[in-house]
Amino acid sequence: MAHHTALIGKRVPVLEKGWIELQDMMGDDLAIVNAARVSYLGESKGTGPDKKLLFYLLRNRHTTPFEQVEFKFRVRAPVLVWWQWARHRTWSFNAQSGRYTPFQENDFYFPTEWRRQAQSDRQMSEGRTAEEEGAELSAALADHYERSFALYQAALQKGVARELARIFLPGFSLFYTWVAKTDAHNLMHFMNLRMGSHAQEEIRAYAKAIYTEFFCPALPWTAVAFERYVLAKHKTA
Numbered sequence: 669m670a671h672h673t674a675l676i677g678k679r680v681p682v683l684e685k686g687w688i689e690l691q692d693m694m695g696d697d698l699a700i701v702n703a704a705r706v707s708y709l710g711e712s713k714g715t716g717p718d719k720k721l722l723f724y725l726l727r728n729r730h731t732t733p734f735e736q737v738e739f740k741f742r743v744r745a746p747v748l749v750w751w752q753w754a755r756h757r758t759w760s761f762n763a764q765s766g767r768y769t770p771f772q773e774n775d776f777y778f779p780t781e782w783r784r785q786a787q788s789d790r791q792m793s794e795g796r797t798a799e800e801e802g803a804e805l806s807a808a809l810a811d812h813y814e815r816s817f818a819l820y821q822a823a824l825q826k827g828v829a830r831e832l833a834r835i836f837l838p839g840f841s842l843f844y845t846w847v848a849k850t851d852a853h854n855l856m857h858f859m860n861l862r863m864g865s866h867a868q869e870e871i872r873a874y875a876k877a878i879y880t881e882f883f884c885p886a887l888p889w890t891a892v893a894f895e896r897y898v899l900a901k902h903k904t905a
């Protein structure tokens with residue numbers, strides 16, 4: 669039941685120049701079932717009973733068998749996404765360093781639309797600016813990036829260290845690359861929070877890409893159980 673081998677190396681574009689790639693993976697739905705059955709030294713009992721057991725485990729929050737499946741991603745996203753993602757302590761990360769690698773002129777995030785501040789909620793956005801207003805904001809942003817990058821380069825040329833010269837760059841907007849590893853249990857926790865309507869649209873795009881492009885095809889039974897017992901419950905809560 670090795671669904672995942674074809675997925676390793678698959679890269680999916682997210683946001684205007686970001687992406688997410690599955691670098692490696694260990695385990696499948698059956699690995700979860702077999703981990704649970706080690707309790708009584710048993711193994712697979714065929715598709716019907718195996719699937720039923722997996723649904724039972726998720727429904728009743730027997731979470732550790734889901735930790736037997738691991739996902740390792742390589743992600744390219746703006747720092748504002750990194751900052752939110754890195755709060756998930758159950759992941760292991762390694763990230764690009766602006767101390768080693770100079771930033772490039774095209775490393776900045778340009779949103780395709782300008783969301784307005786929500787009136788009903790202090791952290792969320794709702795609706796979009798008018799097209800003309802959006803075009804003005806995008807032009808101002810391009811100008812801002814250009815000037816920041818020129819200041820950054822001028823500092824580097826004066827011999828300022830990369831670790832300090834980068835303070836000229838707009839920090840939240842820079843595209844960053846990192847490697848992130850977690851297990852299926854903690855990945856479901858991440859997706860539940862970060863696909864939710866309260867999460868910022870940019871990180872939602874990555875969480876949704878993980879779900880549809882990697883999680884569902886790699887763990888089809890777990891994905892259905894997750895929809896049924898976690899996502900559906902969350903929506904109605």
Ligand SMILES: Cc1cc2nc3c(=O)[nH]c(=O)nc-3n(C[C@H](O)[C@H](O)[C@H](O)COP(=O)(O)OP(=O)(O)OC[C@H]3O[C@@H](n4cnc5c(N)ncnc54)[C@H](O)[C@@H]3O)c2cc1C
Nearest residue numbers: 755756757758759791854857858861862864865866867868
């Ligand atoms: C919509 C949204 C808005 C947010 N707004 C803010 C904000 O304004 N300010 C802010 O600072 N953060 C904010 N966060 C981040 C949030 O507080 C969490 O840090 C983040 O979602 C990671 O969740 P987590 O701790 O459950 O996940 P993980 O760190 O992956 O941990 C998973 C689970 O492991 C357990 N765990 C891990 N570490 C510990 C520990 N040290 N002690 C006890 N249990 C532990 C907990 O049960 C936890 O739920 C926001 C998150 C979301 C989704």
